[in-house]
Amino acid sequence: MHILLTNDDGIYAPGLRALWQELRSLARVSVVAPATEQSAVGHSITLLTPLIVQPVFDPDGSHFGWAVEGKPADCVKLALVELLDQTPDLLVSGINAGSNVGINVLYSGTVAAAIEGAFFGITSIAVSLEYRDPVHLDFPEAARLARRLIIRLMEKYAGTGQLFNINIPSLDQGPPKGVRVVPQGTARYREQFERRTDPRGRVYFWTMPELVPIETTPDTDVTALAEGYITITPLHFNLTDYSRLQSLRLEITE
Numbered sequence: 660m661h662i663l664l665t666n667d668d669g670i671y672a673p674g675l676r677a678l679w680q681e682l683r684s685l686a687r688v689s690v691v692a693p694a695t696e697q698s699a700v701g702h703s704i705t706l707l708t709p710l711i712v713q714p715v716f717d718p719d720g721s722h723f724g725w726a727v728e729g730k731p732a733d734c735v736k737l738a739l740v741e742l743l744d745q746t747p748d749l750l751v752s753g754i755n756a757g758s759n760v761g762i763n764v765l766y767s768g769t770v771a772a773a774i775e776g777a778f779f780g781i782t783s784i785a786v787s788l789e790y791r792d793p794v795h796l797d798f799p800e801a802a803r804l805a806r807r808l809i810i811r812l813m814e815k816y817a818g819t820g821q822l823f824n825i826n827i828p829s830l831d832q833g834p835p836k837g838v839r840v841v842p843q844g845t846a847r848y849r850e851q852f853e854r855r856t857d858p859r860g861r862v863y864f865w866t867m868p869e870l871v872p873i874e875t876t877p878d879t880d881v882t883a884l885a886e887g888y889i890t891i892t893p894l895h896f897n898l899t900d901y902s903r904l905q906s907l908r909l910e911i912t913e
Contacts, residue, residue, distance in 0.1 A: 660748045660813075661688075661747045661748050661749075662685070662686045662688045662689070662747055662749045662751055663688075663749070663751070663776065664682060664690045664691075664750075664752075665690070665691055665734050665750070665751075666693070666754070667697045667700065667752070667767070667768025667769045667771070668697075668698065668755060669694065669697070670690065670693065670715055670723075670725075672692075672696070672756070673796070673798050674754030674788065674798045674801070675690070675692060675753070675754065677798035677802040678753055678754050678798075678802045678805060678806075681802040681803060681805070681806040682751065682809070684806075690715075690723060690725065691727060691734045691735070691737065691738035692725075692726065693727055693733075694711075694713065694728045695728075697731055698768060699767065699768065700731065701766050701767065701771055702771040704733055705733050710727055710729045712725055712727050712742070713725070713726045714726075730768065731768040731771050731775070732774075735750065735772050735776055748781070748818065749783070749784070749809075749813060750772070750776030750781050750782070750784070751773075751785075751786065752769050752770070752783070752784070752785045752786065753769055753786030753788075755787035755788065756788065756796060757789065757790060758787050760879075760881050760890065760892075761845070761848070762845060767787075770785045770824055772785070774822060774894070777822040778896070782819055782820060783822050784809060784822075784823045786801075786826075787824075787825070789827065789884060791832075792831055795831060797830045801827045801830065804835070804889065805827065808825055808891065821893065822893065822896070823894065824880070824890075824893075826884050826890045828884050828887050835888060836886065838888065838889045839883045840892070840893075841879055841880050841891075841892060842879055843880055843892050843894070844875065844882070851867035852864040852865065853865045853867055
């Protein structure tokens with residue numbers, strides 16, 4: 660089996676390295692990831708500047724992967740079209756530092772990379788780790804947990820081109836309570852900005868890091884993760900609202 664590993668935190672991120680350590684016991688792993696952090700870039704791609712690609716080597720001289728000066732979706736496109744000598748059986752994106760649940764899924768570069776793999780018909784899995792203390796993230800343990808779930812998903816869904824989003828709860832309070840398969844939450848978040856003034860008197864804003872849902876719906880990825888469960892959400896990238904398709908056709912053609 661051949662796995663393409665990518666992320667949005669950058670090729671030197673500890674979450675990617677931890678997942679690489681676990682996945683290489685299962686299969687051949689090719690790493691193609693952004694050269695620098697690309698958090699919250701969503702599914703943007705690079706059009707107006709060149710995509711510079713550099714090989715990355717470990718201290719022992721072995722080739723670790725490719726660093727792309729672009730977005731996560733760029734990395735997947737280049738990997739599949741130019742850099743890899745064969746199409747991978749699986750794409751894994753992560754481990755992201757911070758959860759990607761609720762509407763954050765729409766902003767996430769981690770999930771976008773997995774979506775790009777699914778575009779190409781490759782079974783793709785995004786993996787994220789919630790944190791309360793970003794300094795002490797236990798990526799090795801999160802990678803071990805993710806590996807078990809990836810094996811189970813591949814046993815049933817290998818070669819189907821399906822898309823999954825996995826979130827692991829913060830591990831500083833102990834092991835997860837279990838695994839729950841839940842839908843994506845869609846509650847709007849309370850947007851918060853910190854207003855500041857620079858030395859020249861100009862006003863600027865920092866987006867606050869804590870996104871708090873205005874209201875939550877039970878049994879979603881947001882609530883299950885908050886309760887201490889690993890969440891798995893099957894996703895798709897077809898945004899058509901089929902419930903309104905026929906009625907709109909009738910309205911427009913009358």
